Amino acid sequence: MTDDGKLGVGVVGIGWVSHQHIGTLVTNPHTEVVGLCSGSLANAQNAKEEHGLSNAHCYDDYEQMLKQDNLDVIFICSTNEKHVDQAVAGAEAGNHLLIEKPASLTWEGLKSIAAAVDKAGVVACEGFELHWSPYFLIVHKLIKANAFGNIFYGECDYFSANWPQWYVGYPWVKTREQGGSALAAAGCHAVDALLQFMPGEVDHVVGHWGNFTKTFDWEGTVLSVISYKDGRIGKVGCILEGNNPYTFNVRLHGDRGTLVGNKFHSETLIGERMTEQTDWATFETIMPDTPEVSHHPFQPQTDHIIDCILNNKKPEVDIHDALKIDEVIFAAERSAGLGGEPVKLPLE
Incomplete structure (x- = not known):
């Protein structure tokens, strides 16, 4: 949590879709973007400036972002092949997850995400905003x-x-x-x-x-x-x-x-x-x-997921829905x- 009681959100993968997600997190009254991670540190810094994220830390190393104390939720918006490793590591660090579709390029990878999420007891959703x-x-x-x-x-x-x-x-x-x-x-x-x-x-x-x-x-x-x-x-x-x-x-x-x-x-x-x-x-x-x-309707998707995290409710398209x-x-x-x-x- 942030000092003012908001969920601290990290975004990994700074590109086309992540800017839409960041905008929804700025709008939601219960969230603050506290971390931005990209393979290019300049991309993360540019996103911080573009969205006015004065309290966000910028990284080019995902493992370093996971160590941030006030991190509660991670939005995974990186290229598809990175989703599994980032989701598993994020869940193991105790973070709730929004994983952009596809959550995994393999059935085995998706099952490994589900196992990590269930073990950690966190909320995880696949990004089917429609x-x-x-x-x-x-x-x-x-x-x-x-x-x-x-x-x-x-x-x-x-x-x-x-x-x-x-x-x-x-x-x-x-x-x-x-x-x-x-x-x-x-x-x-x-x-x-x-x-x-x-x-x-x-x-x-x-x-x-x-x-x-x-x-x-x-x-x-x-x-x-x-x-x-x-x-x-x-x-x-x-x-x-x-x-x-x-x-x-x-x-x-x-x-x-x-x-x-x-x-x-x-x-x-x-x-x-x-x-x-x-x-x-x-x-x-x-x-x-x-x-x-x-x-696309990213704002209601974000609002729904954050509400479910805060109120311990099952979200739409959670990891078990994603499996199906x-x-x-x-x-x-x-x-x-x-x-x-x-x-x-x-x-x-």
């Missing part, structure tokens, strides 16, 4: 109102072009060592969305992939078909090498209604089948229609690597 997207919140309300009935089929897609402008971290994220894969780099948001809107036990996953433009070290196109134990079906498409504007598709089909983007048809809301309705009903809201992080989401991702990639052979869950 849980607080206004569009996602409306879809959840429609589902809760039974607008679609039993949702038996769902599609969530992450489609983006292969331009360097897609992502400020493009030079490193396109590598297998640091970026990992299409699902790790971006498509994980679509997997998370599907499992939000269609929760339940997954039986097996089938994946197919290809590297058609050779833009990335990894396969830029991935199709995942998720089969639930109760027979429901989900599909996630992820294309990062297409020639198209950014598109985040959501389609849900139920026995009482259907959602396509911000259009829906439902017989539930007025209590009878709407035979007179000739077109979709629509709702206007802020859509998840850009990869630009300044558009990422298990589907790793199963899809394992299946694709086996030529589309189904991979059963749970993973070994």
